[in-house]
Amino acid sequence: MEVTILGCYSATPRTFNNPTSQVLEINNHLFLIDCGEGTQVQLRKRKIKFSRIKHIFISHLHGDHFFGLIGLISTFGLLDRKTELHIHGPKGIKDIILLQLKLSKSWTGYPLYFHELDTTTPELIFEDEKVTVETIPLAHRVYANGYFFKEKEGDRKLLINEVQQYEIDVAYYRSIKKGKDVTLEDGTVIPNEKLTAPPENPKSYAFCSDTVYKPEIAEQIQGVTGLYHESTFLEQHQHLCEKTKHSTAKEAAQIAKAANAQQLILGHYSTRYGNIEVFKEEAQTVFENVILAEDGKVISFE
């Protein structure tokens, strides 16, 4: 599992930083999360193949999280994309995109599906044999939800020396990996635990931006591998969190701690602080494993 930060600053535009967007690679899926203005250029700079992106998840309809979406959708069309594209995002996102496509007479030549969200409790919005995606209800100035991406538990791992010792036919390997015991020709039953090791622990990633401090998040994402949680302000500006519905670095760390997260990633920094290291310092008073998101940073979870 790997996250590439395309942009992680809050709304005020900066010359050399980009608004929120991330690419999550999880169990061979490539998910784009949020899509601020200029995201298509950042994807190009990071040499991320457009055609691998089949799902885009938008957290809320503030510009710094979705103004780049229409450009990306249009560019996919110009590049003659055929692969379908799914947009998950708040109610209204479909109207915004379709109105622009209509007025520019730029209908896409590929199937474009909208999945509009309006949830107050966690909701399963995507599932296949490899991953699930749930919404994480957030509390912001407009409707907002985060996303909780989870790998499904994989197959058990074949202990190849053991399997060969019993001269088991290759045809059985698949069922053994699924956990089946094996009955030899002489009737002996070899229990699966002798032939396999447990699968790797499935990894998970929670994306929470933008929101006030919301302890329920921690309950939902218990044991999460990587938690991205916004930290627009420091504790000294707590009063601005109430007003603008954002969190402090310390509050983000409290969510990480309560969720027993392995790794906390901070981002969405207000531009009032000269140096983003202060966010890390404040968060580490509560939770040790903190990484600062920065444009272009790639974070791997082993």
Place this chain on the structure above:
Amino acid sequence: MEVTILGCYSATPRTFNNPTSQVLEINNHLFLIDCGEGTQVQLRKRKIKFSRIKHIFISHLHGDHFFGLIGLISTFGLLDRKTELHIHGPKGIKDIILLQLKLSKSWTGYPLYFHELDTTTPELIFEDEKVTVETIPLAHRVYANGYFFKEKEGDRKLLINEVQQYEIDVAYYRSIKKGKDVTLEDGTVIPNEKLTAPPENPKSYAFCSDTVYKPEIAEQIQGVTGLYHESTFLEQHQHLCEKTKHSTAKEAAQIAKAANAQQLILGHYSTRYGNIEVFKEEAQTVFENVILAEDGKVISFE
């Protein structure tokens, strides 16, 4: 008069080039023309003061000419702008912007006016004591119009030595500059031509993007100082012009020649040509004074 090219490439996104946007400084006005994705960042990079922009002119609703508008409008709001802003552009532009402001609950704190256009003949859309702006009807795949910016003729220039020789009171200077004769106390009439020189020739700028070759443009903009005319293709790809409703470099030069323009600026290059010098070479077979628009280039008209 001065034009700053913020971006001048055609729709396919490039890593290091920007879609169409220009800033025209004319008689102390600062006009923004077109606003492709990322324009707000380009304005910042060029250190152009946001508050000086009071009018934005959008040529048509293709993404590479206006996807940056909503971001700019929002940013003006975040920065607590109070100055009014006028958006001139095709019908539908108001719906697109207002829908996004509504869904993001990001109403601007400054007066925002829309002037929607749907003209088939040149129309005067702005006039004050210093400049006029007319639409230039274009022919593209969607409704499109260019813009013709003209300085008004200024006052005549006082020949200060002459004026002082006749001991004319300062109180008369304003009327002399407006062209009035002066009657001295002894009844002698001094004709205005003795006291003033003609005003500077007013300058003008025509912005024509995107369009098929349209000879009527040249009639409308006779004697234009600076003509920006798109040249998406070279003559060898003339057939693509018909299909996509664009012009070749040669056709742009034919417009410049027929209009008796002083200067032709080319732009909106298709990315299929490795080197943009080929556009200049082709245009110069018809019209000598050719400049290639490039991101960040500043073109002054003396």
